[in-house]
Amino acid sequence: MAIALYGSQARGTARTDSDIDVLQVVQTRPGKYSDGDVNVTAYNVNTLKEMAEQGSLFMLHLRTDGYILSDPEGTLAGIFADYQHPPHFRKAISELAAAGRALTVQDASLHEVGLRKLGIYVARTACYAVLAERGQPEFDPDVVAKILGIPSMTRALQMRLVPSRPDDLGALFQAICDLLGEVPPAGTTLDSLAVSSFSEFPYASTLMTQVLAGPEEGFEYTALAVPPI
Numbered sequence: 001m002a003i004a005l006y007g008s009q010a011r012g013t014a015r016t017d018s019d020i021d022v023l024q025v026v027q028t029r030p031g032k033y034s035d036g037d038v039n040v041t042a043y044n045v046n047t048l049k050e051m052a053e054q055g056s057l058f059m060l061h062l063r064t065d066g067y068i069l070s071d072p073e074g075t076l077a078g079i080f081a082d083y084q085h086p087p088h089f090r091k092a093i094s095e096l097a098a099a100g101r102a103l104t105v106q107d108a109s110l111h112e113v114g115l116r117k118l119g120i121y122v123a124r125t126a127c128y129a130v131l132a133e134r135g136q137p138e139f140d141p142d143v144v145a146k147i148l149g150i151p152s153m154t155r156a157l158q159m160r161l162v163p164s165r166p167d168d169l170g171a172l173f174q175a176i177c178d179l180l181g182e183v184p185p186a187g188t189t190l191d192s193l194a195v196s197s198f199s200e201f202p203y204a205s206t207l208m209t210q211v212l213a214g215p216e217e218g219f220e221y222t223a224l225a226v227p228p229i
Contacts, residue, residue, distance in 0.1 A: 001025040001045060002076035006066040013140055017161075023062065025076050045075060052079050055086030057129055057229050061139045089133045092229040096126040097183050098197055099204035100176040102211065103169045104185035111190055114211035116164055119172030121207075123156040125229070126179055152178045203229055 007021035008014040024042035032041050051059045063080050071077055099122045108115055127144045131137055138144050145154040156175035159168060177183050186193045194208035 001027060001073065002071040003069045004062065004066045004071075004076060005069055006062055008140070010065050010067040011140055013142070023066065023076075025079075045079075048076075048079050049082070052083045055084045057089060057092050057125070057132060059083055060085070060132060060137055061128065064137055065139050089129045092129045093126065093133065093180060095201050095203040095229055096122050096129060097176070097180050098201035099207045100126075100173060100180075100183050101186045101197075102190060102193060102204075102208050103173040103176075105188065105190040105193055106186070107189045108169055111211050112169065113164075114214060115190075116159075116168050116172070118207055118211050119169060119176075120156065120159050123153065123172055123175050123179075124160075126176060127153065127157065129229075130179060148179070150175070150178050 002023075002025040004010075004023040004025075005021070006023055008018045009020050018037075020038045022038060022040045024040055025045050025048060026042045027045060030042045030044045030047065032039075034040065048059070059079075060083070063083055066080075068076055099118065103115055103119050105111075105115075124141060124144075127141075127148060128137070128139055131144065131147065136147075138147060141157045141160075145157045148154075152171065152175040156172050159172070165171075173183070173185075188196070190208060191212060194205050194212065197208065198205040
């Protein structure tokens with residue numbers, strides 16, 4: 001139904017090794033796939049409408065950085081126009097803090113690859129949420145790092161570009177705490193934390209569930225039980 005470019009390629013800040021992020025608006029069969037450097041995320045049109053009505057942070061990202069390539073019926077333009085800017089992003093920040101607790105679970109070594117991906121996503125998205133809460137939305141990780149000026153978070157935002165290190169989970173958790181304030185460690189296993197978090201923090205719980213399922217290429221946001229924050 002519509003196609004948009006977003007991320008560094010749309011902003012004009014792409015590196016030579018940057019991926020090309022593409023949004024597809026579909027009526028059926030949402031999902032995520034890649035072809036070389038092109039990463040496509042296909043969202044159901046009704047999900048995108050709900051995200052716009054809820055003032056989703058991801059929708060703000062799309063409206064800020066997105067560049068519509070094809071929209072013959074004006075579907076995506078209409079969704080962008082219907083975006084309701086929320087009075088605050090505290091719920092998103094709370095969900096991200098809850099998800100960050102997964103980095104300290106007792107069985108972290110069993111899920112190290114997935115937890116690293118979760119931690120990188122949570123750290124980056126928490127930065128976006130904090131800046132949006134301040135009324136200065138920004139979605140370029142390099143610019144975000146300079147604005148925030150938090151050394152631990154600067155390292156966290158660069159982890160997507162470098163090989164893993166043994167202390168990455170601890171460093172990511174520290175960066176999240178430095179940004180959001182003290183986050184209580186999990187004190188339990190990942191599956192127990194996912195279950196106990198679901199009632200109050202459903203988004204965080206579904207992210208943990210995807211780690212348990214063993215994400216190999218990143219998280220399948222289109223499959224989450226609740227729309228992305």
